[in-house]
Amino acid sequence: MSRLAAKFAELKQANRKALIPFITVGDPNPEFTVPMLHAMVAAGADILELGVPFSDPMADGPVIQRASERALAHKMSLRKVLALAEEFRQTDKKTPLVLMGYLNPVEMLGYQAFADAAHKADIDGVLTVDLPPEEAAECVELLKEKGIDQIFLLAPNSTEGRVKKMDAVGSGYIYYVSLKGVTGAGHLNTADVEAKLAEIRKNTSLPVGVGFGVKDAQTAKTVAAIADGVVVGSALISKIEENLANPQKAKDEIVELLTSMRLAMDS
Amino acid sequence: MTDKYNMPDERGHFGPYGGMFVAETLMEPIRELNEAYQRYIDDPDFIAELDADLQDYVGRPSPLYYAERWSKALGGAQIYLKREDLNHTGAHKVNNTVGQALLAKRMGKTRIIAETGAGQHGVATATVAARLGLECVVYMGAVDVQRQALNVYRMKLLGATVVPVESGSKTLKDALNEALRDWVTNVDNTFYIIGTVAGPHPYPAMVRDFQAIIGREAKQQCLAQVGRLPDALVACVGGGSNAIGLFYPFIDDTSVKMYGVEAAGDGIETGRHSAALCAGRPGVLHGNRTYLMADDDGEIIETHSISAGLDYPGVGPEHAWLKDTGRAEYVSITDDEALEGFHALTSMEGIIPALESSHAMAYAMKLAPTMTKEQIIIVNLSGRGDKDMHTIAQREGIKL
Ligand SMILES: Cc1ncc(COP(=O)(O)O)c(C=O)c1O
Numbered sequence: 001m002s003r004l005a006a007k008f009a010e011l012k013q014a015n016r017k018a019l020i021p022f023i024t025v026g027d028p029n030p031e032f033t034v035p036m037l038h039a040m041v042a043a044g045a046d047i048l049e050l051g052v053p054f055s056d057p058m059a060d061g062p063v064i065q066r067a068s069e070r071a072l073a074h075k076m077s078l079r080k081v082l083a084l085a086e087e088f089r090q091t092d093k094k095t096p097l098v099l100m101g102y103l104n105p106v107e108m109l110g111y112q113a114f115a116d117a118a119h120k121a122d123i124d125g126v127l128t129v130d131l132p133p134e135e136a137a138e139c140v141e142l143l144k145e146k147g148i149d150q151i152f153l154l155a156p157n158s159t160e161g162r163v164k165k166m167d168a169v170g171s172g173y174i175y176y177v178s179l180k181g182v183t184g185a186g187h188l189n190t191a192d193v194e195a196k197l198a199e200i201r202k203n204t205s206l207p208v209g210v211g212f213g214v215k216d217a218q219t220a221k222t223v224a225a226i227a228d229g230v231v232v233g234s235a236l237i238s239k240i241e242e243n244l245a246n247p248q249k250a251k252d253e254i255v256e257l258l259t260s261m262r263l264a265m266d267s
Numbered sequence: 268m269t270d271k272y273n274m275p276d277e278r279g280h281f282g283p284y285g286g287m288f289v290a291e292t293l294m295e296p297i298r299e300l301n302e303a304y305q306r307y308i309d310d311p312d313f314i315a316e317l318d319a320d321l322q323d324y325v326g327r328p329s330p331l332y333y334a335e336r337w338s339k340a341l342g343g344a345q346i347y348l349k350r351e352d353l354n355h356t357g358a359h360k361v362n363n364t365v366g367q368a369l370l371a372k373r374m375g376k377t378r379i380i381a382e383t384g385a386g387q388h389g390v391a392t393a394t395v396a397a398r399l400g401l402e403c404v405v406y407m408g409a410v411d412v413q414r415q416a417l418n419v420y421r422m423k424l425l426g427a428t429v430v431p432v433e434s435g436s437k438t439l440k441d442a443l444n445e446a447l448r449d450w451v452t453n454v455d456n457t458f459y460i461i462g463t464v465a466g467p468h469p470y471p472a473m474v475r476d477f478q479a480i481i482g483r484e485a486k487q488q489c490l491a492q493v494g495r496l497p498d499a500l501v502a503c504v505g506g507g508s509n510a511i512g513l514f515y516p517f518i519d520d521t522s523v524k525m526y527g528v529e530a531a532g533d534g535i536e537t538g539r540h541s542a543a544l545c546a547g548r549p550g551v552l553h554g555n556r557t558y559l560m561a562d563d564d565g566e567i568i569e570t571h572s573i574s575a576g577l578d579y580p581g582v583g584p585e586h587a588w589l590k591d592t593g594r595a596e597y598v599s600i601t602d603d604e605a606l607e608g609f610h611a612l613t614s615m616e617g618i619i620p621a622l623e624s625s626h627a628m629a630y631a632m633k634l635a636p637t638m639t640k641e642q643i644i645i646v647n648l649s650g651r652g653d654k655d656m657h658t659i660a661q662r663e664g665i666k667l
Contacts, residue, residue: 055566056440056552058447059290065434077564103288103551105565130288130551134278155292157454162294180292181452 003096003124004149004172007046008207008228017224017265018173019044020209021258022100022233024051024067025084026076028240032247034088036254041095043255044262049127049231052081052101059129061184063234066241078105078114082121089122098125098151098172111139119146125172127151133162133169140169153177156196160203167204173229174204178212184234188213194226216257217264224265232261272518274585279468279555282591284584287467289554293447296454301469303374308476313369320365321480324398325355327362329481331488331645337615344498344638346631348618348648349485349513358621358650359481359509360391364460366477368395371458378402378457382446384411384439384505385576385623386418387650388462393427403427406445408438411575418654436569439579443553463506464583467554471583478512485645486516493643499524499634502647503626504544504597505576507583509649514595524596527586528630530572531599541570543582544590544597557584573602573658574622576650604629609652609659621650622658 001009011018021040025033037048053071057064078101085097099118106114106128118126126143128136133152140150149172154163156179166174176197178188188210197208210223211231223230236254243250279285287297307313321327329350338346351359364381371379379396381403383389389405396403405422409431412419422429435441443465450459464471464478482500489497500517502510504527517523532540540546543558550559552567560568560580572578589595600608605622608629613619620628624647631646638644652659660667 055435056444058444058553059292059451061448062434069435072566077566079564104559104561104567107550107556108548108561108563108565129290130554132287132289132291132294135286135288153291155290155295157295158291159295162291177290177292180454182448185452 002147002149002172004047007096008173011046017227018046018209018229019258019262019265020047020049020229020231021045021236022049022051022231023236024053024064024071025081026053026071026074027067027237028070028244028247030074030076030080030084033084036251037088038092039251039255040258041092043258045095045258047096047098047229049098049100049233050081050085052078052099052105054102054105057102059182061182061234063184063237063241067237078109079117082117085121085123096124097122098127099123100127101129103128103131111142115142115146115148118143118148123148125149125151127153127175129153133165136169151175154200156180156192160199163200163203167206170206173207173209174200175231176200176208176210176227178210181212183212186213188219190222190226193223197226217260220261221264230261230265274588275468275472279472281585281588283549284557284587285468285471285555287554288551288556289467290451292451292454293467296450297467297469303370304469304473307370307373313373317366317369320369321362325361325365326353327480328484329353331485331492334616337611338635340615341632341635343635343640344642344644345640346635347489347497347643347645349481349645351481351509351647351649352618352620352624352651356391356394357653358387358391359478359512360388360462361394362480362512363462363474363477363508364388364391364395367458367460368399371401372399374458376456376458378453379460380404380406380446380449380457381460381462382406382439382442383462384408384442384578385574385654386411386415386422387576387654389427389429390418390421390425392460393422393425396427397425404449405429406432406442406449408432408436408442410437411439414658415575415654417657439575440567463508464511464585465506465553465555465581471555471585474508475511475515475585478508479515481509481512481647482514482516485513489643489645496520496523497643497645498638499526499644501526501528501627501631501634501644503528503577503623503649504582504586505579505623506581507586509647511583511585513645513647518594525594526630526634527595527597528626529597529599530574530577530626531601532571534601535599539571540599541572541578541580542599543580544586545599549587552581555584557581557587573605573662574626576621576623577626598630600626600629606659606662608632618648619652620648621652622655624649
């Protein structure tokens with residue numbers, strides 16, 4: 001069983017939901033990332049999404065765009081993200097790691113070389129924003145050989161046919177994007193999300209994480225009540241951006257926010 | 268007889284290129300768009316309306332003009348210019364915006380968005396939006412807003428909202444990113460008019476089909492005026508829409524050579540250029556796989572060209588395919604050479620070309636003398652140069 005599948009099974013057993021924070025690796029600087037990841041696990045994170053910075057983050061709102069730009073200013077790259085993941089693994093062999101980014105850095109490395117490198121870094125899942133299942137066959141196959149899950153997105157306008165497609169091609173979990181828009185946008189509508197999740201579950205038994213629009217303990221609690229996992233990104237990265245002169249303070253505030261989410265989700 | 272050229276496949280692939288590399292939220296809108304496009308492209312009512320607009324609003328057919336004096340001076344092949352500069356709004360861009368706007372209307376969309384670099388596509392989009400009474404938002408890199416101030420003003424006069432894009436390199440690619448973000452957010456009522464043969468399927472095929480009027484007319488005109496097919500076609504390549512528009516109807520005429528001219532900026536060897544086909548490598552950006560300017564880590568590299576319309580790190584996927592198969596040849600022209608082309612056409616023929624088109628002129632100046640006097644080159648004069656007066660004057664140290 002993959003680390004992701006095992007994690008969701010364990011959570012289900014304990015009647016808990018996954019807390020899945022996302023940060024852009026290398027933001028605000030490369031030294032910040034590994035200690036931050038450990039601190040997030042200590043604060044109750046179950047799965048970590050590692051944002052791979054890209055020069056043209058088409059699906060991201062301003063907060064994650066700027067995080068990408070800050071990381072790239074430190075020459076962060078897919079290879080360096082994998083190196084930092086390896087560093088994290090030296091002291092945490094348990095927490096599933098998911099790479100989240102865009103396809104071009106993977107294309108440049110080559111799918112086989114990427115699968116090998118991700119395996120070496122002990123990565124558990126890969127979510128490539130601009131790689132829909134229609135184009136993913138080769139990549140999925142190579143990752144699968146290495147025991148790495150390919151995670152796909154579903155959106156409010158995804159049809160039943162697409163849910164079936166994700167179920168067939170994807171593994172690990174499904175990431176449901178709660179609204180039509182970019183990361184960091186607007187407020188999620190609970191009733192809409194709940195209705196769509198019911199539809200999705202008719203066609204897949206994969207766990208479903210919900211992201212976009214999770215901002216605080218209250219929204220985390222609301223989402224946890226209806227989904228298998230709660231993804232939070234822009235709200236954490238905002239803490240980094242608000243404290244660029246003081247990364248320690250950013251780290252403390254992120255821990256504080258995640259702790260409050262964990263508490264709210266479990267209560 | 269070889270098989271007739273029949274690209275792309277039903278999911279938008281030109282061999283390994285093209286495709287639909289977009290986030291999930293856009294999969295349904297592009298499916299919907301593709302369905303509408305497939306339906307209307309063969310619909311007699313739609314075609315009749317499009318043809319009428321192209322004739323009465325755009326002013327087609329555009330002439331095929333024999334540049335006799337220039338040809339004689341160059342002493343080689345006879346040069347014919349396809350006069351897209353004479354279209355309404357001054358460039359080939361409007362062929363596509365008229366078509367996509369009619370599609371938007373048929374699909375019941377009330378809001379139009381577009382990206383623009385030089386501003387020509389933005390102007391052509393704002394123009395058709397004004398005519399149809401549709402809301403129009405144009406994304407433009409903040410750097411381009413500065414260097415194409417005249418076109419920004421034109422768009423505003425036409426009622427469009429111009430949004431300067433401050434992210435990334437603040438040029439065309441970033442405008443495209445921002446337009447995609449808008450589209451994801453407003454998919455229900457919004458139609459995204461992409462200005463070149465880039466983006467996810469069906470855009471590269473659809474924009475090509477709307478621009479192919481250039482090549483269809485040129486072929487007919489050449490047969491009527493000269494009595495035979497041309498020997499070579501030359502067009503500049505930014506995203507590649509004016510080039511594919513000219514090339515496409517000639518693809519099966521294998522005696523006709525095709526040259527796409529990319530911007531070499533300060534020179535390919537300096538790295539400061541935007542010649543994705545000549546000096547880039549395959550990758551994925553803006554919804555398709557194609558040749559790109561990217562570094563070893565896959566980050567997109569900043570591009571350079573004197574002409575804002577060629578300042579793009581990618582290129583339409585069909586050109587990538589035509590390059591790999593050898594059907595078309597891709598070459599590059601530096602900023603300085605483009606300026607020579609600009610002045611040559613201006614002084615020899617009394618036609619002031621756009622800086623983008625000047626790249627094609629400059630290559631024709633190299634090519635013609637290598638050919639015989641009996642041979643014929645058709646060069647796509649994709650746009651007129653009025654918008655570039657400031658850039659050229661500044662470059663040549665003249666205060667206006
Ligand atoms: C006059 C003119 N020619 C050419 C181009 C380049 O675009 P494409 O390669 O799509 O024809 C532009 C783009 O703005 C343009 O304005």
